[in-house]
Amino acid sequence: MLIQASAGFGMLYRLDLTKAAMELLSVLIERQEPGGEVNASQAELGARVGLSRNSANTAMGLLESRNLVLRPKDRKYRTYYLHPYIASYASQEELEEAIEDASERIEAGELPEITVPLYETAPPKRQSQPLRAVRAAG
Numbered sequence: 001m002l003i004q005a006s007a008g009f010g011m012l013y014r015l016d017l018t019k020a021a022m023e024l025l026s027v028l029i030e031r032q033e034p035g036g037e038v039n040a041s042q043a044e045l046g047a048r049v050g051l052s053r054n055s056a057n058t059a060m061g062l063l064e065s066r067n068l069v070l071r072p073k074d075r076k077y078r079t080y081y082l083h084p085y086i087a088s089y090a091s092q093e094e095l096e097e098a099i100e101d102a103s104e105r106i107e108a109g110e111l112p113e114i115t116v117p118l119y120e121t122a123p124p125k126r127q128s129q130p131l132r133a134v135r136a137a138g
Contacts, residue, residue, distance in 0.1 A: 002034060002088035003095050014116050015066050020059040023049040025068060028082060034094065036087025038080040067112040083114055 017025070027048045032038050038045075046056025063069040070081040081087075084102035089095040105111035 002032075002090065003092055004029075004086075004088045011114065011116055015068070015114075016117050017062060017066070018059060020049075020051055020055050021062045024051065024056060024059040025063055028063075028069060028080060029086070029088070032082055032088055034088060034090040035098065036082035036084065038082065039078055040080075041078050066115045068114060070112075084111070085114060 012022075024045060027045045028038050031040055031045070042056050042060050043053055046053065046059070051059065060069065064071065068083050068086060070083060072079055072081070084098045087098065089098055102111055106113050
């Protein structure tokens, strides 16, 4: 059983993620190895939740821009890392070590923080248009 770091989950509602990005993040969390490494193609991950290749690419771009998903410097194909603040670990000790290490690396500028959009006020939510009856022609 993996132990999930929860430091980042408390702010997920503030990250302004799309439904597709949330679904892709869910698959990444499900498929991760201890420490947050995920070895799968973007197409595989997207297909798992029914996303087209283009939608998966857009969603992954959003997750990367928020630093929830980190890519190796060499951009190895099929390798993603979840930010240590949302990754899972094999033991409580590994979790505590990883969070402490991540905090030090963030302070040293070696690891990006999870990026939360800064809004004066929250952007408006999409309003769905109510359905209207239409007269049949003829």
